[in-house]
Amino acid sequence: MIGRSAIWHDVELGSYDADLRVWSELAAAANGPILDLGAGTGRVAAHLAANGHDLVALDTDPDLLAVLAERAPTVRTVRGDARTFSLERSFSLVIAPMQLAHIVGGVAGRAAMLNQVHSHLSAGGVFAAALTDPLEALEERGDPFPLPDMGERDGWVYSSQPISVRHDNGSVVMERHRQAVSPTGEIEDEMVTIVLDVFSADEFETEARAAGLEPIGRRPVPESRDHIGSTVVLCRR
Numbered sequence: 001m002i003g004r005s006a007i008w009h010d011v012e013l014g015s016y017d018a019d020l021r022v023w024s025e026l027a028a029a030a031n032g033p034i035l036d037l038g039a040g041t042g043r044v045a046a047h048l049a050a051n052g053h054d055l056v057a058l059d060t061d062p063d064l065l066a067v068l069a070e071r072a073p074t075v076r077t078v079r080g081d082a083r084t085f086s087l088e089r090s091f092s093l094v095i096a097p098m099q100l101a102h103i104v105g106g107v108a109g110r111a112a113m114l115n116q117v118h119s120h121l122s123a124g125g126v127f128a129a130a131l132t133d134p135l136e137a138l139e140e141r142g143d144p145f146p147l148p149d150m151g152e153r154d155g156w157v158y159s160s161q162p163i164s165v166r167h168d169n170g171s172v173v174m175e176r177h178r179q180a181v182s183p184t185g186e187i188e189d190e191m192v193t194i195v196l197d198v199f200s201a202d203e204f205e206t207e208a209r210a211a212g213l214e215p216i217g218r219r220p221v222p223e224s225r226d227h228i229g230s231t232v233v234l235c236r237r
Contacts, residue, residue, distance in 0.1 A: 002153065003063035008178060009040050010067075011151035011158045013098060019130060019221045020047055022232050023095060026128055027053045032092025035120060037082045037113075038100035042068035042075065049075045058085055083112035090122040096129040101204065102196040110197075110204070114211035121237040127213055130221065131201055132230040133172065155183035172196045201233050208235045 027034055027048050036045045039057035041064050049055045055075040059065050065077040078087065082096070083104055094117050104113050117127045148161040157180070164175045173195050180188040205215040213235035223229035 002067055005061055006041050006063050006067045007151070007153055007158060008160065009064055012149045012160050012176075013040065014043055014151070015149070016043065016098075016224075016227050018224045018227060019097060019230065019232070020044065022219050022221055023048060023097065023128075024051065026093055026095070026126065026234075027051070030093035030126065032122065032125075033089070035087075035091040035094045037094065037096045037117075038098065039068060039077075040064045040098075042071050044095065044097050045075050046072035056087065056089075056091070058082065083109055083116060085116055085120075087120060089120075090125070091120055092122055092125050094121060094125070094127045096127075098130055099132065099196055101129045101131060102198075104197075106197050107207070110199075110207055111211065114208055114213060118212045118237060121213075123237060125237050126216070127208070127235045127237070128219075128232050129204070130230045130232050131199075131204060132228060133198055157181045167198070168195075170198055172198055201231050204233055205235070208233070213237055 023044050024047070033054040033056065034048060036055060036057045039045045039059050042057065045055050045057040045068060049072045056078060057065065057068055057075050058078045058080050060079065060081055062079050065079060068075060069077050078085070082100060101110060101113070104110055121127060148159045151158045159179045161177045162174055163177050166173050173193060176192050176194065178190045178192060201218060208215055215233065216236045217234045219232040219234065221230045221232060
């Protein structure tokens with residue numbers, strides 16, 4: 001049975017597809033194996049694997065990886081941390097979709113991740129990381145919050161609604177109201193807090209250079225009706 005962490009991951013992130021074109025184009029150009037950091041339940045990894053790419057998916061949550069393995073059996077799943085992982089192979093492309101770069105623990109965490117990426121990239125390989133600032137994006141579009149993320153599984157209906165976003169000491173703090181309604185009408189409520197580090201693409205590129213990676217460009221991911229946009233920063237070893 002799928003665990004609650006995987007269900008909420010799917011509800012809040014699983015429907016997002018605005019960035020898949022960027023990852024697909026990068027994968028097609030890579031001509032080699034791909035490592036997906038913070039792969040979750042396989043939103044990106046399963047999509048790329050379905051198009052014939054050789055994928056390794058890394059995440060800290062075994063429940064998410066179990067769902068990914070079921071959905072995309074050709075993907076090799078590895079439980080590990082983006083800051084400390086060690087694999088006995090190199091990759092033509094390493095990707096960090098969504099907000100992974102914003103949740104690895106500030107400057108020190110990003111430096112650790114970038115160093116690990118450098119050590120796992122083949123010569124000429126590319127690292128691509130998606131960056132965003134949720135509060136700035138929401139202010140620019142003029143919407144206080146998007147519509148709730150919704151999902152259904154085994155008769156349960158799940159809803160996740162952002163209710164507040166604020167800057168706090170160099171981070172963006174987002175609060176979500178999660179609600180699960182059982183087939184018989186019982187309601188389960190919880191509040192969750194998500195903290196994202198705030199930094200610019202320029203700062204990230206400077207950090208990448210310090211890890212031996214050379215920035216080679218940026219790719220925009222446009223906002224959609226339900227999701228804010230982002231910028232994918234590209235670096236080459």
